[in-house]
Amino acid sequence: MTNNVTLIATAAMGLESIVAKEVRQLGYEVDVENGKVVFDAPVSAIPRCNLWLRTADRVKLQVGQFKAVTFDELFEATKALPWEDVITEEGKFPVSGKSVKSVLHSVPDCQAIVKKAIAERLKLKYGVAGKMPETDALYKIEAAIHKDQATLTIDTSGSGLHKRGYRVGQGDAPLKETMAAALILLTNWKPDYPLVDPFCGSGTIPIEAALIGQNIAPGFNREFASENWGWIESRYWEQAFEEAEEEADYDQELDITGSDIDHKMIEISTDNAIEAGLGDLISWKQMQVNDLFIREDNGYLIGNPPYGQRIGDQDDAAKIYHDLGNIMKDHPSWSVYILTAFEQFEQKYGKTATKKRKLFNGFIQTNYYQYFGNKG
The missing domain is CATH 3.30.2130.30 (VC0802-like)
Structure with a gap:
């Protein structure tokens, strides 16, 4: 070779x-x-x-x-x-x-x-x-x-790269880790800003944000098929893992919060964060969207809320979007990013997105609605 x-x-x-x-x-x-x-x-x-x-x-x-x-x-x-x-x-x-x-x-x-x-x-x-x-x-x-x-x-990977190795539990429709990371990287969030996910499910977005915030390599705690290929010298793997350890910034302070209406999801999120080695870096809260309270002047809200695709769920989804819009209109300095397949999202949220991007969450076509905050 x-x-x-x-x-x-x-x-x-x-x-x-x-x-x-x-x-x-x-x-x-x-x-x-x-x-x-x-x-x-x-x-x-x-x-x-x-x-x-x-x-x-x-x-x-x-x-x-x-x-x-x-x-x-x-x-x-x-x-x-x-x-x-x-x-x-x-x-x-x-x-x-x-x-x-x-x-x-x-x-x-x-x-x-x-x-x-x-x-x-x-x-x-x-x-x-x-x-x-x-x-x-x-x-x-x-x-x-x-x-x-x-x-x-x-x-060369073996298991798909979305399998970071920290997911010990999940809900019915978990967001892939790779997609969660993409949602964050599509913003201009930096680790010195607060980040909130009010629909955290099994905690994927907050956990991926913490990995990005501390520059932790996402594959650091897993194995790959090509590790067993003799023609790839072992020193290349050793150097790669050493680089990952040296580049990680474990001293970077983070203000990341994940919340969900389901207390079982909060328990799962907590366990997943601990498995990822991030147990002390993310705050988890069990609450519904209309209890969301924004304290800081500037920050980012990134979420993958229910899409309301099942029969009977549309009204619930519409109310969630309406409540979120009412809360965030009082915080114009915050940037809001929402991934959903709900076609009337902007109407229910009460504001036209600054930008939206078509993405596929699995086989579901969605839009990533982006509202850029006025940071002053």
Whole structure:
């Protein structure tokens, strides 16, 4: 394996620019495409990106890219790639796939052909007579074909990057950690300002804000599939973890509050914050929205309230938005950011957003309503 690799940081729709900004901040130049950010970087970028990217879904290693309109082309081009540089003799290499607007539209057939081509290449290089043993480290391969262009990648992350390792409990519809981080990074909040989430659920937004506020790498307390890949020198992982420890600012004071109407969610939020090592940094309160009391002159409110999508819930959601608008109109210096799929949000809140951005929360299309406070 050469010292330089091509990496793909996958992103939820609408978050590509945020992921790209994070990658650039790590020092790598990027190309932004739909659903992903592509960049060339040294091998040491694999540990660093997995540790530091807050809003990406995964980091994938691109092994090859080529045009394929027949199964023979797919087989031969796949077999020609240097898989032995990446996959060990005993490595497990399951293949998943997808095909969009391509002649080769049968995903199961494409998966089987790619799997066979890789196995043939590895058997030839390692001198294996029978089946490859596949008993060691995991190399999860994806064969993605879009408009007859095949891109073969290996997932370096393992579990999705939203799995930080601190969630010991959750509610019915938890906000992904990557989305929560994106909601914060889409504001200009700084850790010396108060931050309030009055719909905290299992505490994801306040916890992600605390990690951002103290510059704690989001992947610091989890493992990654590529940690077990022998061709990535252990010193790269050691250096990445050392960098994360050195860059963390544990002395940064924070004023972050999460509240929810459900006392069980407050208990879960508290447990999650403790698991994240942030137990003393976030205040948790059980209360309804109309009990929200703003003390400070300037601050940020970031929330993912109920959308009112289930039958009978629309009136409750409308009242929540109305109550929140009544409270916040008396605090024009505060910036308010609300993610919701409720189409009449601005009408119920009582004010037109300064800006709104279309985002997908899972498979739900939402708007991120942004009200910029007058900080004087």
